[in-house]
Amino acid sequence: MVSRRNFLATATAMLAMPAMAAANQGLKLAFIPQENPEKLLGDIKVITKWLTDQMGVPVTGFVTFDHAAAVEALRNGDADISFMGALPFVLAEDQIGAVPLLSEVYRGQPSYSGRVFVRRDSGIETLADLEGRDIAFSDPVSESGYIYPLDLFVRAGLFTGTGDADSFFGQKFFAGGYQQAMQAMANGLVDAAGASQYADLYLTPDQQAEVKVLAESEQIPSHAVIARPDLDAGLQAKFVDTMLRLNEAENRYLLAYLFGPDGYVPADPTVYDGVRETARRYGFLK
Amino acid sequence: MKNLIASTFLGLLPVMAGATAIEEAPWAPRAAAYRLTLFMGNLSPVPWDKIEQSWMSPPLGSDLQIEAISRVSEAEAQAIGRALDSEDRQALFEASTAAIASGILRHLDAAKAALGQPKAASEVSQAAALFRAFEDGIKAADAQAARDLGRAWLVLNSSLGSAGVLGNGAQNVDADRFAEAHSVVADYIRANYLPSEFAERKTLTPIPETVVRSGTPVTLPATLPPGSNIADQRQLPRLVLQFEEAGEDEANLPLVAFGDMLFDSPEIFGGPARELGIACSTCHNRSDVNRDFFIPGLSSHPGGMDVDGSFFNPMFNDRVDDHLDTPSMRGIRFTAPYGRDGREPSLRRFIRNVIVTEFAGKEPTPFQLDALEAYVKQFDFLPNPKIDRAGRLTDLASDAAKRGEVLFNTEFAGLGDKACASCHTPNRQFRDGLTYDIGSAEPPFPGGTPTAFETPTLRNVNFTAPYMHDGSLPTLASVVDWFNDTKQLGLDEAQRADLSAYVEAVGDGEEPYQVFDGRDSVFRLSWEELTTFASTLDTLLPMQDAENIALLVDTVAPDLAADASVMVNQTSKPEIYEFSNILRAVGDASANGNWGEANRQWELFKVMQAEIDERMF
Numbered sequence: 094m095v096s097r098r099n100f101l102a103t104a105t106a107m108l109a110m111p112a113m114a115a116a117n118q119g120l121k122l123a124f125i126p127q128e129n130p131e132k133l134l135g136d137i138k139v140i141t142k143w144l145t146d147q148m149g150v151p152v153t154g155f156v157t158f159d160h161a162a163a164v165e166a167l168r169n170g171d172a173d174i175s176f177m178g179a180l181p182f183v184l185a186e187d188q189i190g191a192v193p194l195l196s197e198v199y200r201g202q203p204s205y206s207g208r209v210f211v212r213r214d215s216g217i218e219t220l221a222d223l224e225g226r227d228i229a230f231s232d233p234v235s236e237s238g239y240i241y242p243l244d245l246f247v248r249a250g251l252f253t254g255t256g257d258a259d260s261f262f263g264q265k266f267f268a269g270g271y272q273q274a275m276q277a278m279a280n281g282l283v284d285a286a287g288a289s290q291y292a293d294l295y296l297t298p299d300q301q302a303e304v305k306v307l308a309e310s311e312q313i314p315s316h317a318v319i320a321r322p323d324l325d326a327g328l329q330a331k332f333v334d335t336m337l338r339l340n341e342a343e344n345r346y347l348l349a350y351l352f353g354p355d356g357y358v359p360a361d362p363t364v365y366d367g368v369r370e371t372a373r374r375y376g377f378l379k
Numbered sequence: 380m381k382n383l384i385a386s387t388f389l390g391l392l393p394v395m396a397g398a399t400a401i402e403e404a405p406w407a408p409r410a411a412a413y414r415l416t417l418f419m420g421n422l423s424p425v426p427w428d429k430i431e432q433s434w435m436s437p438p439l440g441s442d443l444q445i446e447a448i449s450r451v452s453e454a455e456a457q458a459i460g461r462a463l464d465s466e467d468r469q470a471l472f473e474a475s476t477a478a479i480a481s482g483i484l485r486h487l488d489a490a491k492a493a494l495g496q497p498k499a500a501s502e503v504s505q506a507a508a509l510f511r512a513f514e515d516g517i518k519a520a521d522a523q524a525a526r527d528l529g530r531a532w533l534v535l536n537s538s539l540g541s542a543g544v545l546g547n548g549a550q551n552v553d554a555d556r557f558a559e560a561h562s563v564v565a566d567y568i569r570a571n572y573l574p575s576e577f578a579e580r581k582t583l584t585p586i587p588e589t590v591v592r593s594g595t596p597v598t599l600p601a602t603l604p605p606g607s608n609i610a611d612q613r614q615l616p617r618l619v620l621q622f623e624e625a626g627e628d629e630a631n632l633p634l635v636a637f638g639d640m641l642f643d644s645p646e647i648f649g650g651p652a653r654e655l656g657i658a659c660s661t662c663h664n665r666s667d668v669n670r671d672f673f674i675p676g677l678s679s680h681p682g683g684m685d686v687d688g689s690f691f692n693p694m695f696n697d698r699v700d701d702h703l704d705t706p707s708m709r710g711i712r713f714t715a716p717y718g719r720d721g722r723e724p725s726l727r728r729f730i731r732n733v734i735v736t737e738f739a740g741k742e743p744t745p746f747q748l749d750a751l752e753a754y755v756k757q758f759d760f761l762p763n764p765k766i767d768r769a770g771r772l773t774d775l776a777s778d779a780a781k782r783g784e785v786l787f788n789t790e791f792a793g794l795g796d797k798a799c800a801s802c803h804t805p806n807r808q809f810r811d812g813l814t815y816d817i818g819s820a821e822p823p824f825p826g827g828t829p830t831a832f833e834t835p836t837l838r839n840v841n842f843t844a845p846y847m848h849d850g851s852l853p854t855l856a857s858v859v860d861w862f863n864d865t866k867q868l869g870l871d872e873a874q875r876a877d878l879s880a881y882v883e884a885v886g887d888g889e890e891p892y893q894v895f896d897g898r899d900s901v902f903r904l905s906w907e908e909l910t911t912f913a914s915t916l917d918t919l920l921p922m923q924d925a926e927n928i929a930l931l932v933d934t935v936a937p938d939l940a941a942d943a944s945v946m947v948n949q950t951s952k953p954e955i956y957e958f959s960n961i962l963r964a965v966g967d968a969s970a971n972g973n974w975g976e977a978n979r980q981w982e983l984f985k986v987m988q989a990e991i992d993e994r995m996f
Contacts, residue, residue, distance in 0.1 A: 132405070132442045158497035161542045184544045200947070229533060233541045234548045267550070269504065269536040282529040291949075298941035302956050377547040 119151035120144070120332060123163040123172035126156055127270070127352060136350040143347055147335045150328070160234055167191055167321040174324070174332065176352065179314045179368045180236040180377065186365075187378050190322035193360035194333050197315040199291065203358050204312040206290040207241030210278055211307050217284060220249045220308055226284040229266040229274040236368065238271055240375055241310035242287030249308075255375060271295055279304055314364045316352070333359060403605075405442035407508035411605040412438045412447035413479050414512055418604035419676040420468055420583040423689040424698055426676055430471070431463050439675045440605025451478040473577045476585075480572035483509045487561055490535070495552045499539050507532060510564070513572060516585030520597040524587070528567060534560035601651035606675045609661055615893040615901075616667035616842065619709070619759040629911050633918040637927070638754025640912035641747060644934035649739035652691050659733070659751075662705045665893070666758040668843050669705065678702060682843075683850050692739035699823070704850035706835065707843045712756040713808050714836055719848040721814040721833035727752050746927070760808075760838045761888025770805025776884040783881025786874055793866035799878075802834045809837035809885060818865055819847050840886035855882045898947070898996040905942045906995045909935050910988055913962060916981050925969050928977075932966030951994040958987055 122141065126133045137154035144152040155172075157163045160181035166172035168189045177185065185191035196203040209228075211217045217226070223246075231238025246252060252261045259265055264283075268274040271288040272295040278286035279300040285307065286292070293301050318336065320329055338344055340356040348354055372378040406414065415433040419426050437444040448456050455478040462471035483506045490502035510532070518525040538560065540552035571587035578591050586597050603609065622632060629636045641647055642659045651657075662669050662683075670682040677684040679702040686703055689696040703719055716722070717729035730751050734740040743751075765776045772784050787799045794801070803809040816831040823829060832848045846852045852861055856879040863870045870878065895901055912935050919928050936959045943955040961984045968977035 131445075135444075158501070159542070160544050162497065164544055181544045184547050188545045200949075233550045234544050266533040266537045267541070268533055269500065273533075273536065277529065277533055280529060282526060282533060294944060298944040299937075301944045301952075302940040302959075305953070372547075377544075 119153060120148070120328065121171065121173050122152065122154040123157050123166050123175035124154055125160055125163050125176060126158075140347060140350045143344075144332075144335060147338065148331055150331075164189065164191070167319070170321070172321070173328075174318060174320045176316065177319050178234075178236055178316050179365060180240060180372060181234055182317050182319050183365055183369045183372050184377055185319060191319045192322055192329075193317045193319050193362055193365070194329060195318040195336055195357045196360045196364075197317070197352070197354035198356040198358055199315060199354055201355070202312075203315050204364070205237060205315055206312055207237035207245075207310040208288065208290055208292070209242050209245060209307045209309075210275065210286045210288065210293060210304050211284060212278065212281070213303055213305050215284060217307065220246050221251060223285055223307075224251070224261055225263050227264045227266070227282075228262050228285040228287060229268040229277040229283045230287040231268060231271050231274050231289075233267055236313050236371075237289040237310075238274065238292075239267075239287060240371060240377075241313055242308075244371060244375075245308045245310055275304075311367065314368060315354070317360055318357070319360075403440070403607075406438075406440050406511070406605045407505065408438055408441045408443055408445045408447040409450050409479060409482055410509050410512040411441040413475050414602075415439065415604045415606070415675055416471060416475050417583045417585065418602075420471065421690075422676055423693070423696060424700075425466070425468060426700060427463065427466050429676055433675075434459055434463070434475075438605065440607070451482065455481065468583070469577070469580060472580055472583050476572050476577070479509050479512050480568050482506075483568055484565055484573075487535075487565060490539075491557065491561060494554055494557060495540065497542070500536070503535050503539065506564075510568075513568075513585040513587075515602060516599065517571075517587055519599045520586045520590040520595070524567060528564060531560040531563040535564070601654040603655060604675050606673065608671050608673045608681070609655065609657060610671070611661075612664045612669045612671045615895075615904075616665040617761065617890050617893050618665040618667075619761055620757045621759050622757055624759070630914040632753075633915045634750050634753045635757060636754075636911050637915045637919075637931070638750035638752070639908070640915065640931055640934055641751050642754055643908070643912070643938070644930065646930050646933050647734055647740050647743060647747065649741065650691060652738040653740070657738070663708045666709050666711075666755075667707045667839070670844070672705065680845065680850055682845060686737045692737060694739070695736045702849055704845060704848060707839060708755060708758050709839050710760040710808060710836065711758050714810060715812060716814075716833060719832050720829065721812075721831075726755065730755070744926075747930075761842075761891055763838070763885075763887050763889065765884045765887055766805075770807075770809060770885070772881070772884060777880055779877045779880035780884035781881075782874075783877035783879070783884075786870070786878045787881050791866065791868050793868050799862075803837050805885075810834045819851075820849070837882060837885045839888045839891075841883055842886075842888065842891050855879055855886065858882075900945075900947045900996045902942055902946045902948075903996045905938070905945075909939050909942070913984065916965065920965075920969070920974070920978055920981060923969075923974055925972070928969045929966055932962055932969075936960075936962040936966065946996070948994055948996050951991065954987075954991050954994070958984070958991065961987060 122137070124133055124137055133156050137156070141152045141154045157166060157175075160177060163172065163175040163177060164181065164185040167175055167185065174194070182191065182193060186193075199205060209220065209223075217223060230242065233239055243255065243258060246258065246261065247254065252258055266274075266277070266283060268277055271292040274286040274288050275292050275295050277283045279296050290309070293304055296304065320332075336357050337359070339347055339351070345356075348356065369378060405411075412433045415438055416430050419430050419433070433439070434448045435446055438447055441447075448459065451459070455474065458474035459471065459478060462474050486502045486506035486509065490499045490506065493499040493502060514525075517528065534556055538553035538557040541548065541550040543549035567587075571589055574588045577588060580591075584599055586599060590597060620629070622635065623629065629639065645653045645656045645658045648657060662672050668682055672678070672683070673681040674684055677688055677690060683702055683704040685699075685701055687695050687697045688700070689698075706719065711726065715726065716724045717726060718732075723729040723732060727748050730748060731743060734743050765773055765780070767773055772781055776784075787803075790796050790798045790801075802811050802813070802815065804811050811834050814831040814833045816828070818830075819832065820830040840846075840855065844853060844855075846855065846858045847861075852858050856875070859870075859875050859879045859882065862868060863875055893904065895904075912931060915931060916928065919931065939959040939962065940956055943952045946952055946955070961980055964980040965977050965984065968974070968980060
């Protein structure tokens with residue numbers, strides 16, 4: 094059970110008291126920081142003001158520490174809607190019946206992959222070559238930054254699950270983000286990085302030329318915007334319609350305040366079957 | 380296109396694949412203030428007011444609008460304040476270094492105390508954001524320490540544990556591993572950034588104290604401070620080349636193509652400009668102005684800088700903080716003399732001045748000057764159907780502009796019985812090639828005369844804000860107001876609006892910015908330019924001109940590889956790296972005098988170019 098102390102102290106000023114917000118029939122959005130949570134607070138102000146103006150209902154936002162806190166907020170009604178990766182979404186769906194509303198689009202696709210990257214000069218040619226060597230992943234609850242790259246090793250028959258991974262690799266790190274994992278690999282601190290398809294763009298252009306993709310996973314549904322199951326259907330629909338207007342030329346600048354996707358499409362719940370199945374195989378879902 | 384990519388940056392914006400992976404990630408406020416302090420503390424003379432501003436106001440390049448001084452302890456703030464008050468460089472270095480170091484230690488202690496709670500990750504992240512202020516110094520000075528510390532940060536993050544999601548995917552805290560890594564970082568910080576006494580610093584750098592004291596020479600890569608922007612302007616100006624508009628291909632004009640390459644080449648500069656990848660085109664973006672260009676301490680506002688300061692070429696330092704607005708180079712063959720003060724009568728001499736005196740480059744060869752001159756002379760103005768060939772307004776101009784045209788041609792007593800048009804002569808591209816003291820600059824001493832500036836053209840002036848030699852006026856309307864006030868023109872509000880409308884009509888241009896769409900991507904433009912530059916090898920290889928081949932290869936090969944990071948078609952990235960390596964092989968063979976091999980590699984390059992061209996976007 095994650096308690097309210099998991100909300101950042103600096104975010105409390107922006108926290109709408111749940112009872113008051115319910116009375117106003119407003120929307121409460123939970124944001125999970127990918128970088129500096131204090132900067133995210135500034136971004137939230139911009140986007141919630143725009144949503145409030147467009148929807149005609151008060152929209153407030155707050156920063157949570159992590160996915161766990163966001164899901165907990167959805168469960169207890171502190172949040173109506175949250176931005177979330179596909180893996181934590183299927184867990185939230187399983188546990189509290191969360192529903193997907195929108196999917197982010199990157200480079201024309203509402204999906205992406207996980208990759209294993211190595212340095213070109215490392216002499217590493219196959220996943221098997223990484224036995225006994227060090228690898229950095231992003232985060233233990235990350236689809237493209239952990240589970241899907243790890244699954245590549247399992248599918249190659251190199252080990253069977255997350256527990257065995259520790260004995261296959263020399264050392265396995267969770268670096269705290271795609272960028273940190275990629276920098277650790279590019280700087281020679283580890284031999285490989287497991288991260289998102291686009292994670293090499295976190296490197297300098299010179300570093301990008303020095304790394305290569307060793308293996309790539311199947312496509313993963315991109316990050317989603319999800320809602321608690323009992324959120325009013327009319328409000329859900331209005332939110333989705335409004336968010337889709339971010340795809341229009343005059344509103345596109347606002348996407349930079351929302352983790353920077355190229356746009357949004359309505360979510361298709363069926364695309365998460367692969368994630369549900371993967372989550373089951375790795376014991377995330379019973 | 381070198382500056383599409385700012386390859387010198389330590390970190391990139393942590394956003395997903397998108398348009399902004401070429402920009403530097405913002406800094407934590409204290410780290411930003413510290414890096415600004417180091418950079419500006421090394422300028423001569425030191426701009427103390429700007430350093431003070433970096434601590435007392437939200438610093439440039441910071442991710443938060445928060446004063447750095449508010450995030451240090453009271454004792455640290457007092458030490459920084461005392462150093463600033465006494466303008467004591469060494470004391471400021473010591474106080475600010477200690478503030479960053481202590482901040483790292485405090486955040487790590489807080490993380491340790493919060494282990495098992497999500498707050499611990501946030502504290503480690505804040506410690507790492509401060510550590511970034513020292514990181515390049517450690518990397519340059521002590522590779523082993525950089526590696527040990529890098530691994531320690533990985534362990535710190537990995538041992539924090541994770542609550543997972545609703546109990547799934549949870550990871551246990553590893554307090555022992557955390558403590559071990561904590562010690563590695565804290566011990567290093569204490570020994571190197573919180574010593575009992577700092578050695579005297581000639582140059583302010585984040586090089587660790589133990590290395591400074593050992594006397595081991597360290598080559599620290601050139602860096603720019605937080606808030607710098609040397610990447611191409613977001614709205615890339617449209618380039619109008621005379622031969623191209625007339626239907627000719629640059630690949631058929633080897634001298635022009637080589638000049639185009641030199642215009643984009645940092646290799647012709649020296650010192651930090653070359654190291655940072657700054658080229659002519661960095662400021663004169665696509666013949667126009669890079670209105671986003673900004674370097675704290677050197678620029679008073681975007682779109683220019685002090686070109687004779689101590690940073691780029693100390694030999695040329697005039698010790699005066701005098702920001703110059705970057706002029707557009709459109710139509711430059713018709714706008715002599717050159718320099719804001721019109722000090723150089725010929726373009727050739729001015730180009731040499733930029734390379735050698737402003738940016739510390741080697742003396743260019745006559746061929747290189749010929750090439751640069753041949754290229755820049757092709758820069759034309761943007762077409763403007765609102766004026767005819769004699770500079771008169773056409774029917775496409777507004778009524779307000781036409782009323783303004785009359786005012787523009789009216790003589791005023793305050794202008795010495797001259798009209799605006801007397802100097803901005805419409806049938807001479809709205810300039811007259813002369814210099815005047817119009818009172819826009821203060822003399823540096825009583826009776827001093829370096830206050831005269833050349834009449835700038837008004838063609839395409841809509842796209843070159845801000846205005847005046849020092850960029851002190853933000854809009855054309857403010858320029859009209861300035862003349863009205865200082866020259867007592869006596870124009871009422873409506874007349875000033877008409878005059879502004881006229882200048883805006885004259886200053887307009889068709890399709891001012893490059894449009895990118897789908898396959899017509901930023902990378903496609905870069906690809907076409909870089910392969911055109913390479914085409915001059917058809918001329919240089921038969922001449923066995925190893926020097927200029929080396930210059931070309933050192934410019935084009937790294938640019939090809941670096942620009943791959945902005946490809947829309949990311950799947951073809953590895954092909955670009957291979958393609959770039961073939962060009963490198965041409966350069967290597969040429970440098971060794973192996974002309975047969977150089978020619979063979981050049982043929983391979985052309986074959987591969989044809990093969991992959993369709994995928995290059």
